[in-house]
Amino acid sequence: MAKLNADGTALFYCSFLGGANGNTSADGEEGLGIAIDSAGNAYVTGRTTSGDSFPLAAVAQPFPAGVTGTAFLAKVGASVSNNSTPKLLYSTTFGGRGAKAEAIALDPRGNAYITGFAAGDLPTTAFAFQTKFNGGETDGFVAKISTTFDDTIGGYRPANNQFLLRNSNTAGAPDKTITFGVAGDLPVTGDWDGNGVDDVGVFRPGSQEFQLRLPNGRSFTTITLTNFGQPGDLPVAGDWNGDGIDTPGVFTPATGQWLLTNGPNTNNTTPPVNFNFTFGLNGDTPLAGDWNGDGFDTPGLFRNGIAQFILSNGFQGTIDIPPFLFGALGQLPLAGDWDGDGVATIGVFNPNTGTMALNNINSSGNGNGDLIFNFGQSGDLPLAGDWDGQPTLPTN
Secondary structure, X not given: OEEEOOOOOXXXXXXXXXXXXXXXXXXXXXXXXXXXXXXXXXXXXXXXXXXXXXXXXXXOEOOOOOOOOEEEEEEEOOOOOOOOOOOEEEEEEEOOOOOEEEEEEEOOOOOEEEEEEEOOOOOOOOOOOOOOOOOOOOEEEEXXXXXXXXXXXXXXXXXXXXXXXXXXXXXXXXXXXXXXXXXOOEEEEEOOOOOOOOEEEEEEOOOOEEEEEEEEOOEEEEEEEEOOOOOOOEEEEEOOOOOOOOEEEEEEOOOOEEEEOOOOOOOEEOOOOOEEEEOOOOOOEEEXXXXXXXXXXXXXXXXXXXXXXXXXXXXXXXXXXXXXXXXXXXXXXXXXOOOOOOOOEEEEEEOOOOEEEEOOOOOOOOOOOOEEEEOOOOOOEEXXXXXXXXXXXXXX
16 A cells, blocks of 8 residues: 655655465455545555464454455554654454455544455344345445544643653553643643544633644644633533544533534634533533444533532533442542443542542442552543554453
C-alpha cells in the first residue's frame, strides 16, 4: 500500500503488508479494498495465505489453524510528511478458512464495513439475519468491525499545569507528560481533529476561553475558542453530533444550564450554541460519555453530596438511566470506555489516596469497581481518553 502527494511526485509512504511461511503454492497477500477516514488513516482489506506470520496487531480473530487462507483488515495511521513512518494501528485476520474480503467502506466514526466471500466457519454474530452457512463452496458475507478502542486514565496537576497520561488502566508511571496552560486553568480532553487520538486542552473560567492543543505535523498548534459560557462555568467535551470529532461545552453549576457546540474546532470568537438545556443542580459536577453506544456523547452528572451518578442519553435534560451510587463523598468523577465495547461507563478518583476505581457497567458499586489501582497524588484532577489511538492489548 502506498500514499502519494496530490500531484503524484512524491511518496508519503510505501510499504509491504504481508507475511511468509505460507501453506500453499499460491502463498501471499492480496490487497483488494482500501478506504480513508477523515483523519487520513488508511484501512485496507483483502486475503492472506501466510498463516500467523502475517503482521498482526490488536487481533479480533487469530489466523484459523490448518487453513490455507483467510481475509484480513488492517488500519494504518495517517502520515504527517513525506517519508514519515506510519503506524500499524491494528491488523487482524478474519472470516475463517477460505475467506476473502473484496471491498470496504467506512462511516464517519471509522467503523469498517467489509464484504466478500467465506465458507462455513465465518464467525457470525448471535443476532445476524443469517447465522449458518448455506452450503456450496462459499457464501457472501458482510461484517461491521468497530473502531472503538478502550480509554485509559490520566491526571491533571494544577500546581504545574501538567497532564500525566497513562496508556493502560493500571498503576505505574505516566506514559506521556504534557505541560499546557496557565495557573487557574481547568483541564479538558478530547479528539479535537478526528484522528482517533485524544488530545489535551484547557478552559479559562474567568475569560470563558478554550485552548485546544492539536497535532500539526511533528509539532503542535493551539486552537482558541473565546467567549463561550460565563464566569464560573465548568468545561465538558464530547462528540455531540456523531462525526468522530469532540467539541467543547460548558455547565453552569448555579443554574444547571448546559451549552454545547458542534464546532468546528477552528479559531473562533463566540462559537455557535447547538444545544442549550437545563440538567442538574447547584454543586453537581458535569461529565459526558456515550452511555448507550449509539455514537453520540451525551451529558452526565456526579452529585457530590451523595456520590450519585445521573446520566442522560439525549440533550433535553431527561434522566434515561436510573441514578446510581458509586464512590464516596470527596471523590472525583470520570468517564470512559474502559473495555472497548463502545459504551462509556464511570469511575471515581480518591484524591486522598490516589486510588482509581473504574466500573464497566453503569450501576451502583458502593466504591467497588472492576478496575482498582493507584495513580496520581493529592490535588490531581482525573482524566480519561485514548492517548495513543491503539487498544490496550492483554499481556502474556
